[in-house]
Amino acid sequence: MDAAQPFLEARDVLWRYRTDYERAYAEFRWPVLDRFNWALDYFDVVARGNDAPALWIVDDPASDGTRYSYAQMSERSSRIANFLRDAGVRRGDPVLLMLPNRVELWDAMLALIKLGAIVSPATTLLSAADIHDRVELGGARCAIVDAGETTKFATLDGPAIRIAVGARADGWLDFEAGYRASEVFVPDGVTDAMDPMLYYFTSGTTSKPKLVEHTHQSYPVGSLSTMYWIGLEPGDVHWNISSPGWAKHAWSCVFAPWNAQACVFVYNFARFVPKLALEVLVRCRVSTLCAPPTVWRMLVQEPLGAYAVALREIVGAGEPLNPEIIERVRHAWGITIRDGYGQTETTCMIANSPGQRVVPGSMGRPMPGYTIDLVDLDDVASDEGEIAIRLAARGAARPLGLMTGYANNVAATAHAMRNGYYRTSDVAMRDEHGYLTYVGRADDVFKSSDYRLSPFELESVLIEHEAIAEAAVVPSPDALRLSVPKAFVTTRAGYEASADLARSVFQFSREKLAPYKRIRRIEFAELPKTISGKIRRVELRKRELARSEPFDRAAFEFWEEDFAQDSLVEDPKPAR
Template identity: 60%
Template sequence: MVHFLPRQRSRDEKGAGVFGEATASTPGETFLAARDYLLRHREDYEVARRGFSWPRFEEFNWALEWFDTIAERRPDGLALWIVEDGGGERKITFAEMTRRSNQVANWLRGLGVARGDRLILMLGNQVELWETILAAMKLGAVIIPATPLLGSADLRDRVDRGRARHVVTTSDDAAKFADVPGDYTRIAVGSTVEGWHSYGDSAGSDEDFTPDATTRADEPMLLYFTSGTTAKPKLVQHTHISYPVGHLSTMYWIGLEPGDVHLNISSPGWAKHAWSNVFAPWNAEATVFIYNYSRFDPAALLEQMQRCAITSFCAPPTVWRMLIQADLGSLSTPPVKVVGAGEPLNPEIIEQVRRAWGVTIRDGFGQTETSVLVANTPGQQVRPGSMGRALPGFEVALLDPATGEEADEGEICLALQPRPVGLMTGYADDTERTDEVTRGGHYHTGDVGSRDADGYITYVGRTDDVFKASDYRISPFELESVLLEHDAVAEAAVVPAPDELRLSVPKAYVVLAAGHEPDERTAESILRFARENLAPYKRVRRLEFYELPKTISGKIRRVELRGRESDLHGSGERARGEHRDDDFPGLRS
């Protein structure tokens, strides 16, 4: 049970009702009215876009005023279903999740976790992850999601710049914090770790929870570290409405409904995990389904999708490319809602899935800074190559970078009057960067698109040098910084090299320091060094010794290197002198 403090309805909540409905009296009811409007018009884009407006609050706590009300209405409804590839599974109802998150919140409060405190959450796809997310929201703590792939250097940065006061991680990963200084509470999930609090002790806490105060809607709730091109990762700040409420758009894009069983292939620590493994499905009162595998096996995934009757499926193009190489026909009851995000989808993939399953994969576009803002929605025509149209609640403009005027092709921007709910408040502790991306009355995504006469937008590319490999965002600056620590490297530039499986992989163009030879031994040494000092998803997989093209002011022309890689890929040739990790037995993976 949750005990609520008395609260005064805000002016917005006492207004003239939402979407033609009777006036809603609480934030939860207002949220429900907005949600139900999108559900009713889930296949009628024009009506949904014309009639929807964001619910706006002065006070709101999604975990308390939305999630826990689902538990009251549907106590036996399935909130989370986790299947392990080695056998075994867990099913958690909404009521059980409410009870456990209350216990965890009370226990964390006893350890000193308070409203506004920043908490690093570094867990895999395990029940404790979702329990802690809800518990932190109930307490008003600020979650810093972190992938378990991070090493000590990344964690030092997150503790330092993130000003983290608490850390929750697995017992196995606790050792990564041995070299991370700071006066932060250490909490380990799993076996006992000396000097760390045991998460299992939370099971003895009270199952009733009373918040210490009402939660302001504009209070920070999430801080995501996201890669940049010429600086350290940015801290993207979201509030108690920008992601929980903002992901009504993501729910609408996927087409989720109450009772759906939704499988999303994404790792904890990344924004897409919060999009489709927390907020979108639970906004819809759907089940979050997880298949935990040690190594991706398309046939095994399809088998579980069949056995567990998955109705909705989201995966990055890398996974879709692997799936179409398997026997899609082995799935006799395929999901009726299938979407892809992270990279543009190849038309061949869409067609093969359509032939096998009778459904069309629908693209969507968003960022860590936003919820889904452009997408192909249910019931609408999907145009080859297009990622769809602006979603309800978002006014999308394509602005010419040179003039700032609307154009048929330009930077994808969001109008800020009115400001869409599904947009970050800004970059924490960096007003200069926040002002830069919100200049001129628009939020600037840094991505370029083209739009046809019917409003369909096709993705063109990034305005900066960040790229994706296997659906992970890669910052050249971060990889180059590590490469430059090797004694043999004088200069380095990292660009994406086209790859049939991963779409692209990081390739380093290297200028050697004096005294080093451009041979296989040097290449292997540099690639091994990068492998040992970078998270696996950032691995440099190709290397070429090359004189870097530069501007007259001395800046590296990465655009020229990207063009060279594209030309090589188009010709089917491998650059002479290029070294790949697969060339060296000790580096193959």
């Protein structure tokens, strides 16, 4: 394991100081790697003769599912690597990988890394038009696709090599045949640690998706920061509720748990039912859990205290987690959800690590290996500003977990990485103890009566209301205040949009928020989201800005002044 030795030494520092953030941050250094292939130099070596479970897939909540050991995953992926090479896949070839959570996804992922091909994961939710854009931009020469999705490729000229998984499809090679290939894989050459390994499309919350390039070190080795945040240890059963095709899946369903020699756990559900998910969590004795805020908001509607979980660590990521949800889970289980922050372009860069004090509403502190500044438009650092990764700090040229850039987009790369920083387009505040609190996307923060407002802060208050499931706050044009906070909301089960409910939410806003932050307009509506489930505030914002006086109200839109008789509109004079 000589090629992997620097990687292992860096990992062991994080294990040694697992609950000592200050020591871990001070002593951790990214390993210096030359030639490195994570699947060959690390995974296959760890897997040799190793019968410990590496992957556990449950399709039926009443069944025990299927477990695959490290040794089995190593052998299976070597067979598939030989099969793919015989099919014509070569080192450096981009390969579109569009599979649900089935074992072949992990087999293909490991196999393609061994080959030195470039994996381009994609969700099965993509339309034919989406696939066309991704194939064209990513230059895919091969597609490995669930058989049920192959019809989406009917009108595409490429990719040249097409492989179907799960059933035979006309004109497609059968992935199953790959398991008859030789179990002995011999690479056709060495892998440079900086060779491209992953192409990921961003989620596109504020603009069209861009193609992010990661290398054989940036995600596999960079995910040490993610491992540290989650608190993963050997033998853990780790469940990350995430869909394939997005970077978070690679974070916590591949690299972070396998770096820790833990078991990746998957429960496949057609529709997320909190009660069934909690029963699986208990029965399979999952020890570490990561879930997005949407899932946590659904789980807390169940009587969590009635479920005897075996959890040691629980975390949330994807979007900032509201303090009210964290408190409800802590009250039920005695465990604190620890928030974490990163992007498709990075691994986990800011988080609450195990054993540390969690500041309500904060996403934590910079992870070992990342130096974070909050900068203004002139790159002046202060206690509030855009989250920016310093590219030359602590003797390292750049954090290993950071992308090389946007593939085929020099201008976008130069814009994101300018003046010695990678700029995230997210705004945060830092307190006197170094904890960072998310404010919002740089484009989402807005002014009302000369006050600067954070949509996330207002949304966090709104979902504390018993009837509100989700909320998105954007500026709505106003003649007096320039703009006022408007909330688009969806209701929880058992509640319906009505004037009475709007009155209740306005009153709640009045009680919980300072006068200048109060919600002034409410519209009950479905929230536009990306394929990955993130709210597209930019779409709502554009919709509001396009309105002109006199406003045409939506069917379930209410303004605070509609309830003047309830004394809801008393207000200090706008700031000047």
